[in-house]
Amino acid sequence: MSTNQTNNSESNHQPVYYLPAQMSAEDDEINLMDYWRILMRYKWLIILLTIASAAGTIALAYSMTPIYRAEVTLAPVGEDKSAASALAGQFGGLASLAGVSLGGGGGKISEAIATLNSRLFTDTFITEEKLMPILYSSIWDKEKNSWKIKDQKQIPTAWKAYKLFTGIRSIAEDNKTGMLTLSIEWKDPVIATQWANALVDRINTHQKDAAIKEAQQSIEYLKNELQETSIVEMRQAIFRLIEAQTKNIMLANVRDEFVFKIIDPAVVPEDKIKPKKKQMAILGTFSGFIVGVIFAFLLAFIKKQKEKTADVTSV
Numbered sequence: 001m002s003t004n005q006t007n008n009s010e011s012n013h014q015p016v017y018y019l020p021a022q023m024s025a026e027d028d029e030i031n032l033m034d035y036w037r038i039l040m041r042y043k044w045l046i047i048l049l050t051i052a053s054a055a056g057t058i059a060l061a062y063s064m065t066p067i068y069r070a071e072v073t074l075a076p077v078g079e080d081k082s083a084a085s086a087l088a089g090q091f092g093g094l095a096s097l098a099g100v101s102l103g104g105g106g107g108k109i110s111e112a113i114a115t116l117n118s119r120l121f122t123d124t125f126i127t128e129e130k131l132m133p134i135l136y137s138s139i140w141d142k143e144k145n146s147w148k149i150k151d152q153k154q155i156p157t158a159w160k161a162y163k164l165f166t167g168i169r170s171i172a173e174d175n176k177t178g179m180l181t182l183s184i185e186w187k188d189p190v191i192a193t194q195w196a197n198a199l200v201d202r203i204n205t206h207q208k209d210a211a212i213k214e215a216q217q218s219i220e221y222l223k224n225e226l227q228e229t230s231i232v233e234m235r236q237a238i239f240r241l242i243e244a245q246t247k248n249i250m251l252a253n254v255r256d257e258f259v260f261k262i263i264d265p266a267v268v269p270e271d272k273i274k275p276k277k278k279q280m281a282i283l284g285t286f287s288g289f290i291v292g293v294i295f296a297f298l299l300a301f302i303k304k305q306k307e308k309t310a311d312v313t314s315v
Helices: 003-012 025-041 043-063 081-098 107-117 119-128 158-168 189-228 232-253 277-314
Strands: 068-076 169-173 180-186 260-264
Touching: 025 043, 025 277, 043 277, 068 189, 107 119, 107 169, 107 189, 119 158, 119 189, 158 169, 158 180, 180 189, 189 232, 189 260
Parallel strands: none
Antiparallel strands: 068 180, 068 260, 169 180
16 A cells, blocks of 8 residues: 555544534624514513502502501610629539529520510510400400400410510610610501510519519528528528628619610600512512513513424424
C-alpha cells in the first residue's frame, strides 16, 4: 500500500466535529416580539383580571373587622441582690435543706412571664373578668344572658377561650433595654386597653400573694425547727432566716408593683393595625396582574398546541 493511500485512509476515519448553531440577536428579538404579541392579544384579559383582583381585595379589606392594639410598657422590678447574696452565702445550705427561698435571683421575672402565659392564670382571668360573652359576642344573647346556639357541643369551652385569648395577647422583651411590652389586639380599642392594664395589675397581685404565702410557710417551718434545736449557732441561723422572710413579707405588702413597674400604661389606641388597606390593595393589584399574564401565556400555549394538532391531522 502506498503512502498516499495510507494518508487518504486515515483522513477518511478522522472524526468530524460540528459546532452548535448559536442563537443570534435576531432570534432573541423574535422571541421577545412573540411574548409582546401575546400580551397585546390578551391585554383586556390581563386588565380585567387585574381590576377584578384589586376590587376584590379592596372589598375584602373594607369588610374585615378593624383590629386595635393596646400596649403597656413595663420594667422589671429590681431586688436587693447584695443583701440576698450575702444571706445566701452564710445560710444557703440551711435554707436549701429547709426549702426556704432567699430571693435575689433573676428568675422572678421569668416566672411571672410564664405565669402570665399559663393556662391556669388565663382561665382565671377570663372567668373572673367574665370575658366569654365578649370573646364570643356573635353567639351570645345579651337580653337572655345565654348562648344563641342550642347544640351544647358548639358552645365555646374554657380551652377554646384560652387559645383565643392567647392569640390576642403577646409579651415582647427588648434585649437591649430589658423593657417588656404587653399588648392586646382586639376589635374594641377600649376593651383592649382595659384588658392590658388589668393583666398587669393581676399578675403583680398574683405574684405578690404567692411570695407572701411562700414566706409565711417558710416562717412557720423555721419556727418549728427553732423549737426542736438547742444549738446556739443553728438557732442564730434560723433567726436570721426568719428575719429575712419577715422582711420579704413587709416589702411585698408595701409594693403594689411587685414584679413589673408600669412605665407607660395602655391608652385607648386611635389607629387600627388591621386590615392594612393600602398594602392589601397593592398586593391584590399586583397578584391580579401576575395571574393575568400567566393565564395569557397559558391560553397562547394551548392555542398553539391545537394548531399543531390540526396541521398534523390535515397532513
